Amino acid sequence: MFTTRQISSIAKRAFSTSTSSNAAKVAVLGAAGGIGQPLSLLLKQSSLISHLSLYDIVNTPGVAADLSHINSDSKVSGHIPDKNGLKEALTGCDVVVIPAGVPRKPGMTRDDLFNTNASIVRDLAKACAEHCPKAHILVIANPVNSTVPIVAEVFKKAGVFDPKRLFGVTTLDVVRASRFVSEVKKVSTEDAxxxxxxxxxxxxxxxxxxxxxxxxxxxxxxALTHRIQFGGDEVVKAKNGTGSATLSMAFAGARFTNSLLEATVAGKKNIVEPTFVKSDVFAKEGVEYFATNVELGPNGVEKIHPVGKVNAYEQGLIDAAVPELKSNIAKGKAFIKA
Incomplete structure (x- = not known):
């Protein structure tokens, strides 16, 4: 059992950064949900956030009031649709994180979520394009392979699309991979x-x-490849229909948000995170968006790393992934065009 002091120390090591004279306004859209609440809790601990702006269709003022009692310096505000709440939540934002949407249930694929979540993401993207067009947009809402193109198409229609500022958060796959490999190889996650x-x-x-x-x-x-690819199913099954991977996704989302803030606000160099972005890596195959390691900088995407050397088994995995990705991306784009 951890003491309160030990928990505080762990949290600070995981999410705090060196104090900066600059700090950002960060919005979480879907902040009262299963991912949004723990994500907001983790972000409240960042010294690089001056204002944590929380939006959801219900309960957000209560979540904001609760978080506002935590003794870190950031202001917290809670917004609901009434009285231009979404506009207030977004105006002046530097970063917008979007975990909003319905969770997966047993037997559902991420693609099954598309019809509901696509509409939610579209509407939130329209508001972002209007009220904070230069913000960095971090998409967690599934299916990410389709929702990132949805945001891009909305921003294109509004004439404000900057591919360097749009990210699909795939960090959970890397977090899972590290943990699963560390268990198999009996090493620390730092060595995995x-x-x-x-x-x-x-x-x-x-x-x-x-x-x-x-x-x-x-x-x-x-075994590891299958577990990493379908780790979400493991959580959905274990929760017996009551939810999906919310806590681990919140951790991964906070990690990526914090890394982006370190690069954009604190000005740190060599910050590299995996993320699903507009990329030329497989553009010749018709795949406009692809996740690889990306170096983050003041304007967002600084450098997209190549895939690097792979073996025959991994090449087979890539060959299977490319047509599926092409279809997922096309589905998102078609949703907006329709």
Missing amino acids: KITVIGGHSGVTIVPLLSQSGHSFTEEEVK
């Missing part, structure tokens, strides 16, 4: 850094275990 490329659903998730510096048996590679 795994590059994961592609997208953020099923076969589009491609862990590059060969680049980890560890050796694996064929059976280990197949």
